[in-house]
Amino acid sequence: MRKHVGWIAGTAAAVLVAVGALTYAVAEDGGSSDTPDADSADAGFARDMAVHHQQAVEMSYIVRDRTDDKEVRLLAYDIAQTQANQRGMLLGWLDLWGLPKVSAQPPMTWMGMGGMPSAGDGSLMPGMATDAEMKKLQGLSGKQAEVFFLQLMTAHHKGGIHMAEGCVDKCDVEVEKRLAQGMVDAQQSEIDLMADLLKKRGEKPGS
Numbered sequence: 001m002r003k004h005v006g007w008i009a010g011t012a013a014a015v016l017v018a019v020g021a022l023t024y025a026v027a028e029d030g031g032s033s034d035t036p037d038a039d040s041a042d043a044g045f046a047r048d049m050a051v052h053h054q055q056a057v058e059m060s061y062i063v064r065d066r067t068d069d070k071e072v073r074l075l076a077y078d079i080a081q082t083q084a085n086q087r088g089m090l091l092g093w094l095d096l097w098g099l100p101k102v103s104a105q106p107p108m109t110w111m112g113m114g115g116m117p118s119a120g121d122g123s124l125m126p127g128m129a130t131d132a133e134m135k136k137l138q139g140l141s142g143k144q145a146e147v148f149f150l151q152l153m154t155a156h157h158k159g160g161i162h163m164a165e166g167c168v169d170k171c172d173v174e175v176e177k178r179l180a181q182g183m184v185d186a187q188q189s190e191i192d193l194m195a196d197l198l199k200k201r202g203e204k205p206g207s
Contacts, residue, residue: 034172035097041170043099044110045180046090049163051107052125053083053090056156059129059149062137066145071197079153079190086179093176111166127159147203150194154205157187157194 036042060080064073094101106114107124120130129137129152137148160183167180195205 036099036173038099038103039105039110040172041110041167042173042176043094043097044103044105044108045163045167045171045176046094047101047103048107048110048125049160049167049183050087050090050101052128052156052160052163053087055122055128055134056080056083056153056160057087059134059137059152059156062134063145063149066137066141066149067143069146072146072149075190075193075197076149082186086183089179093173108163110170111163125159126162127156129156143201147198147201150198150201151203151205154191154194154198157191161187 057080060076060083064076064080067073091101103109108114108116108126116126120132122131122134123129133148133152137145137152140148164180164183164187168177168184171177171180191205198205
């Protein structure tokens with residue numbers, strides 16, 4: 001597990017280094033004649049993933065207050081830092097493009113999934129936790145909080161990967177497509193790590 005801890009500690013730092021370069025690159029794209037419009041996949045992904053990421057950040061901070069387990073706390077910190085930085089980039093790009101951060105269209109419209117049924121209040125997009133699940137997480141502590149967080153975050157990452165793969169396929173701004181592919185790769189690695197952490201606790205991602 002030492003390898004996992006080292007990987008977690010290094011990821012947030014790597015993201016911070018990449019933020020400046022990616023923001024600069026998309027600013028160059030944003031100033032071209034190919035700036036996305038408000039209904040584009042580029043804008044839709046930026047808006048929706050910013051919301052999706054915000055919930056992951058909230059879940060991560062909740063579990064950090066509910067457990068003393070070093071591995072889970074390190075993972076939660078890494079997810080919070082990485083996704084908060086990515087969220088800032090996504091919202092910043094919308095500013096650069098002169099596009100609104102909210103849309104009258106339902107979430108996931110840019111992926112052709114605007115009419116998808118919701119899993120419940122608060123679950124606006126694939127993998128997002130419901131309000132009831134968030135409240136439950138806040139009421140747990142110790143191993144119970146760790147297990148529920150890891151299960152919720154596994155589902156959250158799977159939904160995020162689905163959305164990021166949609167951007168890789170549908171977005172036009174190259175730097176945004178590269179960020180989306182990076183999300184796919186990083187979140188799949190975290191899913192594998194969370195499966196290991198759940199196994200150590202005698203649990204499974206879907207249990």
